Amino acid sequence: MKPSLIPAEQASRFYLHWLNADREKRQPKxxxxxxxxxNRLDFPALLKQETDSGYSLPRAMxxxxxxxVCTIIERDLSGKADLSEVVEAMxxxxxxxxxxxxASIYDELADIHGVPMGAQSGKKxxxxxxxxxxxxxxxxxxxxDIDLIFVYPENGDTVSSRPGQRLLSNQEFFTRLGKRFIGALSEITEDGFTFRVDMALRPNGASGPLVASIGMVEQYLIVQGREWERYAWIKARAVTGNPEDIETLQRIVRPFIYRRYLDFSVIDAIRNLHQQIRADVVRQERLHPExxxxxxxxxxxxxxIEFLAQMFQLIRGGRDQALQDRSTRNTLHILAEKRQLDEETVNALLDSYTFLRNLEHRIQYLDDAQVHSLPSNENDLLLIAQAMGMDDSRQLLGTLQxxxxxxxxQFDAIFSDKSTPQDQSKPVIPQPLLSSQTEEEQIHTxxxxxxxxGFADTKAAxxxxxxxxxxxxILSLSDNNRTKLISLINSLLPELRASAHDPLVTLGRLLDFFESIARRTAYLSLLTEYPAAAHRLMKMLxxxxxxxxxxxxxxxLLDELLDARTLLAPPDWHFFTSELDRQLENQRSDTERLMDTLREAHHAQLFRFLAQDLAGGLTVERLADHLSKLADIIVEATLREVWLAMPKxxxxxxxxxxxxxxxxxxxxxGYASDLDLIFLYExxxxxxxxxxxxxxxxxxxxMTSPTSAGILFDIDIALRPDGASGLMVSSFExxxxxxxESAWAWEHQALTRARFCAGDETIGKRFEALRNRILRQPRDxxxxxxxxxxxxxxxHDAHPNRSALFDLKHDAGGMIDIEFIVQYLVLEYSLQYPELTENFGNIALLKMSEGLGLIPKDSGEKVSAIYRNFRKLQHQIRMQGAEQAKVTPESVIEQSDEVKKLWKQVFG
Incomplete structure (x- = not known):
C-alpha cells in the first residue's frame, strides 16, 4: 500500500478537529x-493515566x-501500519x-443486588x-460498530451476604448489566463514544430479550435458527465469560453452523441473502445517489469476498475443523493450503480485500463516520484518492473498478444461478405423476x-x-427437491445418445443413483450448482x-467431481499424508469421527484413481501401485490412531x-481387494x-467395522503361523x-509376495532379512x-468352472498358473540368484527369469505380456460389475496355450 500523498490533518477532518482541540498536548502523544x-499498546497503562487525571471510566475510555484512532490514522496514512496492524489494534x-x-458494572450491580448464582450448578x-x-x-x-450477543449460563437468582439488598433473577440482573454496559460504550458525550453497539444479531433480533441463557440459545437455534444466522455465527467469539461456560455454548453452536456432511445447499441460501442485500443497496442508491x-x-x-470464504466454511467446515477460522483473511489462506482455491486466485482475492478495506478506512477517516460509500463530493473524493497514494480520483475509480x-x-462463478430455462427443442422427460394421465398414457408419453x-427399447425405458x-x-420429496431432480434428469438424459453401453443400462444406473440421494438436498444442490460435475457423474455411471x-x-464423493484438475491430477502423497495426519490429530477425542475420516480420505483418493482409470489415464499396473501405496498409508495411520487410543x-x-x-x-x-496381513511384535x-x-x-x-462412511478394508489373517488355529499376533522370534522349522511349502510360496507394510521399521527390516534368508534356502x-x-x-478344486467360458484367473493357462510359475522360480533359484527375492512383481520377475536363463528365450517376455493382458481384461470385466472374470475361450486360446506351454516346460 502506497503512503498517503497528503498528511493526516488534510485526509481526516476528525483528526484535525481532535488535534486542534489541544494540539500542544495531543500531538506529542x-x-x-x-x-x-x-497492536502492542498497553491499554491498562493508558487507562490508568486517564483515570489518575480525574476522568471517569467511560470518559477515560x-x-x-x-x-x-488518530494514531492509527497517522501510522496508516504514513505507511507505517498495514491492514493487519490496524484491524488487530482496534x-x-x-x-x-x-x-x-x-467487570466494573458487574461489580456495581452485585454490590446492590448480590451475585447471580446458577440454580442447578450453584456456581457464580x-x-x-x-x-x-x-x-x-x-x-x-x-x-x-461492534455486533454483540449477551449470554448467561443458567437461570437462578442473585445471592447476597448483606441484608437489605434487592435480589434479582439472573435474567433481570444480566439484562440490567447489558443495558448499562451498552450505554457505557455507546452513549455520545463531549468526548464522543467508545463504540457503537449493535445487538440485532441476538436470538429473535430486536424483538428478543437483550440477554439469553445458554438453554434459550440452544432452543432458539434448534427450533428457529435461520440460514443467514449460520453465516453470522461463524464469526461468534467469546470476549468474556467462564471458559467452561464458553465451551458449553460452543458445543451447542458448532453443529448449528457446521454440518457433518458437505452442505452445498448453502450456495443457494447465500445467493438469496446476497440478492436481498444487493436489492437493498440498489434501493438506497436510487433514493440517495450520494x-x-x-x-x-x-x-x-x-x-x-466474505461470502466466498463463508461458503467454503459452511460447505466443508463440519468435516474440516481448520476451516472453522473466524478471520476472512485466514480462511482464504487455508483454502489455498487445502487446494480448494488455487493460490493465484486467493492472492488476488486477498489483494482486493486489502485494497477495499484500506479504502473503506480512508472513507471513514474523513469524519469518523460509519460509512462505506465513496463520497459524491469531488473534493472529498480527491482527498480519499490522495490518501490512497493516488494522484486523482480517476485513478482511484479505475483501480477500484x-x-x-x-x-x-469470482463471486458469479460460484453463486450465479445455474438453473437455466429448459430448451424446448430438446426432449423433456416430465414427471408423469404430476399429470392426470392413466398409466398407459404416461407410458405412451x-x-x-x-x-x-434415440432409445431402441422405448417401452422398457x-x-x-x-x-x-x-x-x-421420490413420492415423498419436497417440491424444491423434486424440481431440482427433474431439472437434473432432463439436463443429463440427452447424453445417453452417446452412451458407450446400452443406454437403458445407463438410465437404470442414473435413476438408481438419484433414488439413493433424492432426499439429500446437499447432493442435489451440488449437482445443480456445478453442471460440469453432473456431466462427469453421467460419464462415470x-x-x-x-x-x-x-x-x-x-x-x-460427488465433491471430488467439482474440479477436473484435482480429479485427474497424479497423487501428491506428501500432501495427502500430511493432510490426513492433521485431520486425525484434530479429532482424537472422537473415535467415530476418526474412523470416518480414515474412510473418507481413502474413498476420496480411490475415487480419483477410478476417474483417472475410466478416463484411460492409468495402466492396470500403475493403478495397482497407487492403490497399494494408498493402502499402506491408511494402514499406517490406522495403526497409529488405534495405538494412541489404547489405555495402559x-x-x-x-x-x-x-x-x-x-x-x-x-x-x-485392486479396488475391492481385501488385505492379507499378519502382525509381528518385538x-x-x-x-x-x-x-x-x-x-x-x-x-x-x-478397518472392517461399517460406519456411516462405510468400511476401509476386509482383513484376512489366515496366513499367520498355524492359520486359523494360530495366535493373532506373533513375536518376531x-x-x-x-x-x-514348521512352515509349509505353500507358506513359503506366500512369502514370495510378502513385505513390511506399516509399523516399527526395525521389525520391518528384520522381517525383510528373514524373508530373504527363507526364500534363499536350498530346496529339493x-x-x-x-x-x-x-x-x-x-x-483348482476349490474354484470349479462350470461354465463354457474361460476363467482368466483360475483355469489352466490363466493367471494363477503364471503366478505359481513365478513363485516356483523364486523358491528354486533364489539361492543361486538372490536378486529373485526382490519384490518386483510377476511381470518383472518373469523377464528377469528369462534373462537368467531359467526359462526359454522369449517366454518371459511373451508370458509377462499375457499376464498384463489378462489383468487388464479382468479389470475391465470387474469394472462392469462381474464377480468373476470370464471370457470366451476362443478370444484367449493362443495366450492360454502359451502359458500352458511354459507351465509344462517348468513343471514337466
Missing part, C-alpha cells in the same frame, strides 16, 4: 505512540479511543473496553459477551420422449422411468457398473509391525503379548522359528514341484 506497532482495544466496562454466573462480525473475526474497522459506490455491500465489494470486476467475476432421445417416479423416496455402485454407496500403553510408539501378503504384498491391489514388556493382541484386534475392528526341486502342484490342484 500521537508522535510517541506512532513509533511502535499499535473515550479519550483513549480517540487517541488510538480489535484488541474493543476487547479491552468490553472486559473493563463489564458470568456473562458471556460474544463478539460477532468483524470483532469476532479479529478484523474490526476503525469506525465500525451513497453509490458502496465498497462493502456493492457489486464486487468486501461482502462478496478492476478490483470489483475481479471479485464479482414417455415412449415418445425416449424415442426422441418408459417403464423404468415411471417406476422411478413411483418409488416411496455410463462407463462402469462398479463405479455406479461405488458412487451410490458413497455419494459424498507403555510406549509412545508400539514395537509392532504389519506385514502384507497377497495382492497388497505384491503391490497388485517387545520384552510383561504385558506385551496381551497388549499387542488387543492392538491387532482393535486395528481389525477399525516365534515367527522366525516357525518359518525355519522335485519335492518343491510336487508341493506346488499339490497346492495348484487344491486351488
Amino acid at each position: 500521537i508522535q510517541a505512540l506512532s513509533q511502535t506497532p499499535l 473515550r479519550r483513549i479511543r480517540n487517541l488510538l 480489535t484488541l482495544f474493543a476487547e479491552f473496553a468490553i472486559r473493563t466496562h463489564l 454466573q458470568e456473562m458471556i459477551v460474544l463478539g460477532m462480525g468483524k470483532l469476532g473475526g479479529r478484523e474490526l474497522n476503525v469506525s465500525s 451513497r453509490s459506490n458502496n465498497v462493502k455491500l456493492g457489486r464486487g465489494g468486501i461482502r462478496e 478492476k478490483h470489483r470486476e475481479f471479485v464479482s467475476a 414417455l415412449q415418445t420422449k425416449f424415442e426422441m432421445l 418408459a417403464q423404468r422411468m415411471l417406476a422411478f417416479w413411483k418409488t416411496n423416496r 455410463d462407463a462402469s457398473e462398479w463405479a455406479a455402485r461405488y458412487l451410490t454407496r458413497h455419494p459424498i 500403553r507403555h510406549r509412545d510408539t508400539p514395537r509392532f509391525a504389519v506385514i502384507a501378503y497377497g495382492k497388497l504384498g505384491g503391490k497388485e491391489l 517387545d520384552d514388556h510383561a504385558d506385551a503379548p496381551m497388549l499387542y493382541a488387543r492392538l491387532a484386534q482393535r486395528f481389525i475392528t477399525w 516365534s515367527f522366525e522359528r516357525y518359518q525355519n 526341486p522335485a519335492w518343491l514341484r510336487e508341493k506346488i502342484l499339490e497346492m495348484r490342484q487344491r486351488i
